Amino acid sequence: MWRESGPVFRALWIGVLASNVGTWMQTVGAQWLVVGEPDAATWVSLVQAVTTLPVLLFALPAGAVADALDRRRLLLGVQGTLFLIAAALAALTALGAVGPALLLVFTFLLGCGQALTLPTWQAVIPEIVPHEQLPAASALGAVNTNLARSVGPALAGVLVAQFGSALVFGLNALSFAVFAVALLRWRRPADRPAGRPEHFASALRAGGRFVRWSPVIRRILGRVLFFVLPGSVVWALVPLVARQELGMGASGYGILLAALGVGAIAGALLMPRARRLLRTNQMIVVTGAVQGVALLVVALVPVALAVVPALVAAGAAWMMLVSRMNAAMQLNLPNWVRARALAIYQLVFAGGQALGAVAWGQAAEAFGLRQTFGMAAGLMLAGTLTVRRWPVHTHEDEDHAPAVFWPEPHLMLQPHLADGPILVSATYRVSGADPAAFVAAMQELRASRQRTGATQWGLFRDGADPARFVEVYLVATWEEHLRQHRGRLTGEDERIEERVIALADGPPEVRHLLPAEHSD
Incomplete structure (x- = not known):
């Protein structure tokens, strides 16, 4: 089965990679466009926050839509819309007509498209990949994200320095077209599950109810939040570290983000061995400790030769924790609610990043960069210490395949579908x-x-x-x-x-x- 699905997964994986590279280039271009503005720390952190804020608003509705509609058609429609938005931003930037406020509007619109894409793509993976290969597919997804995080910022740093942000925004538009072409080549089976789709409102309630009564899923979400809130300081403030602490330009900023991406790829390569050697809670402790120490290095040793290796370690820890939690989510979710539960995961993940970005931006304005990274390091290490009290038990050997074992109800009275309670x-x-x-x-x-x-x-x-x-x-x-x-x-x-x-x-x-x- 993997041989049959492998080419399809590979083509879509490449399409997602192109889209992710474009998204990271977009983020670099947008942040560098405002880094020279007054109150730069606030503007830079707002770019990061506005990129992820749409997930808070639309992730769960997007999951409900993805569980009800044809996911391939939904993804195609979203990519086409994102292409038009990114192309318009590129054109306006080239004409010099984009100020910080308008840039945030376009960034928000692109974030809305990503909020629709993320849970839909995550829900598509089990349609293509056999169940026993889901952990490997999850690891490849992490490699995809972090390869893009490595290549995108480094490439964008060079292009922004030489040609400006408009070119980067244009390449982001093309990246959505690449993903759309990959989707057009995928021939999704036309058969659909029996029965009519769930009503939108009841589908939202069902997704929230499932997560509420799933202890394993709740612990996974809590652990992600404990990690992402302090860890988001890196993604929110690394442009200012490059410019203010290390005296680097746009290309130097790209090097710092590339260090994070290189570390993440190294972490992905280490994941198979780490999965065999470390249990889930041991992985949480190790990655939290590594991330906390890396943040302390940025706070205490603002020298490029120390910061770059620290960011490599931080990237590896980030990837390993996120990949482990994402795989645990995939393996502990039944098909009927998969997109909605993954949307809630994305909501917690991106929401933690957005809230953290705003908080760390304000902290940097009030206390300075070094003190802010020190506070984030303390919060990361404190959160890691809670593993003993709130461990994660993933139960990856449980059977989450559909099982129809209740007999059909035989009634003398025949209710309507809407009758209740x-x-x-x-x-x-x-x-x-x-x-x-x-x-x-x-x-x-x-x-x-x-x-x-x-x-x-x-x-x-x-x-x-x-x-x-x-x-x-x-x-x-x-x-x-x-x-x-x-x-x-x-x-x-x-x-x-x-x-x-x-x-x-x-x-x-x-x-x-x-x-x-x-x-x-």
Whole structure:
């Protein structure tokens, strides 16, 4: 299967690489365009913030759209729009008509396109790559991002110094066209999952509910936030480090960002060995410590010969942590909610960068660059120390493939799809097992119910018959409950339910209670 999908993945990977290189060139060109303005620290950090802020606004809606529509067509439409926006920015910059405020507007629009692209592309990968190859594909995705982070800034630094930012913006426009061509060559199968797409609002709620009731996903998101908030100081303020602390020009700025990219590529090459030698939480500790020390070097030793190697180490640590968390997300997500959950991941990741960029920019204005990097280093090391209290358990061996194991409900009354709420009850007899063990197993089942559609859940014991337990849960609509029957449950959900049944006297008696006003 990998042989069949390999050429498709390779072509799209190259297209994404071109787009990522263009995006990094765009960022360098935009930041250098405002680095000579009054209050440069604020303008530079605002460019970084406005680049990632759209993810906060549109990532989750984009994930819902990507789970409902043809992802190839969606990506094609977005790339075409981004091409037009980037081309207009290049033309206006060449005419000298772009000031800082207008530059932020264009940067925001390009960020909106990226907010739509990121979760859609992430959700496409499992359609192309076999499940067992997802960790390798995730690592290649990290290589892609960080190769672009290495090549893009270095190339942009040279081009900006020689020709100005307009040329860089034009090349960014062409990069979107390259990705569009790769998408045109991909022939996505036309068959779609059975059933109609989810309504937009209910799809958003379902995505948020899934993440809320997935402890593994919540821990991954929390760990990303602990790392990205202090780590974002590098991406926000490295232009000022180049100019104010090291006395470098645009090409020197490109060298510093290239050092980050080179380190990230080195980290990607080390990932297979690190994955074998270090468990997830050990990886978190090591990468956090390396990143914290690198930030301290920038704060305490503002010399190029020390800063460049420190940024190489920081790039490696950044890539290894992000790649590990991204792979854990991919392996712990079922297909039905993949784009939405990955959109929330992107929201946390980019939101942490945006908020961090603004905060570190203001800190640099108030306290100075060196003090700001010192504060970020302290925050990074403090966050790393929380691993013992809040570890990440990824459970990558769990089965998240769809599993249809509930029987179809047989009702005398036929509800409409929009009817609701629906009250589902399941009556168990627990006469031979330990009731406490059964209740504990039911708490795990509760999370399964609420991940897949239940809005409320309860477990009750009959006072007149202590062996009789009744589980009840509410689902918003009949259609939402049918989705539980026909595709939302996974092999892991089936394992949880089998454990509950093993502790009871057999399968439960299930009843579906419909709204009385719609029962005739």
